[in-house]
Amino acid sequence: MNAFRILIIAALGCAALPAFALSEGGQTQLHQLQTRWAEINYQLPEKQREEAFGKLVTQADAALAGEPKAPELLIWRGIILSTQAGAKGGLGALSLVKQAKSSLEQALAIDPQALAGSAYTSLGSLYYQVPGWPIGFGDDDEAEKLLKQALAINPDGIDPNYFYADYLQRKKRYAEARGALQKALAAKDRPGRELADKGRRAEAQALLQQVEGKLK
Template sequence: MRVFGKAVMICLLWGVASAAQASNNPQMDAAVQRINDQWAHIRYQVANRDEQYRELDVLAGQAAQVVARYPGRAEPLLWQGIVTSEEAARASVFRQLGLAKTAKTILERAQTIDPNIADGGVKMSLGVLYYRVPGFPVGFGSTAKARALLEGALRQDPRGLDNTFFYADFLNDEGRPAEARIYALRGLQAPVNASRPVWDAGRRAEMRALLAKIDAKLKHA
């Protein structure tokens, strides 16, 4: 299990950053999309880590307001969890685990309401937390839980950019670079999402960087 220092990039992704899908509530969809877009801006267009943390902290508060406005809906909870996870990755070492636990609780609430939301986004987001947070006795990380969740997300959207990225990263982290390469290449073949250009370009750049890392590992195997 890796140390909890590498950015938790959920967009569903994650992170997760799966695209917000239309529901029966256009006002809620618009509010969630604003959180989604601002997350992508902070994640990919704000360079300074401290500034990222400050802006994510503000955004987490805004996401909590959307959750309160639409109680019982999974969509706002998913994005509150994603933003909180991202905040955890940029927090001081003293705050990281506490924020990660908060994100886990939020995402579990979303999963209880709708486990299939956002093409597996909630499963993917929880899976990322489980493989990037240390295991017992430090944290709640679990390779087995991470694998089950990430594979569950893939079953819902087997070619999605986020789902393939995080599964490839997980496999590479687990010492399975040849398998990881298959998913990284598959993800890069996903259609461009013109409605979310910042996220799409940012995630593809991360996928290419991951693929280079995988190829270097295979070359020296």
């Protein structure tokens, strides 16, 4: 992004039973959103991503129309909006980021455990990447609090460790960041999320190389 950049956010693929269990059709729609998100983010040319993510938001909205209290779908709507903001760039993306924040907060209010605490991961990553007042709602202290809540739920997950590591390296806490990245790279594969896992591991490896350079 021009004024700020939103990193790619990915929710986790497995979770305890949510307070509002998805129907079979909802589960199918969730998997379709996850799969298409990974295809757009990791395979589509960069110039085509904003429009593609916009279409995927419409698909998420249609899924939510049938199950408006499904935290998993709310989380993924937030994820897609966030990555669309990253593809759009500039201050014009702030409206998308605010919509993403709203979706993630709704998911947390319904079931904080949904998708292994992914709403905490996604919302925390927004808080440290979005500008602070008066431009946006960014807040590093709130970001760390949320990311630690995500790790409390899923301490070995690839996403909470990756985003906590990115937060730590931005704060120049390089030794801690290295440890989190090593955990991210050691995370188990998520069934049905092969493309997303491959892309996230590549990002984690690239960040680890940067961190290692800072520690020399």
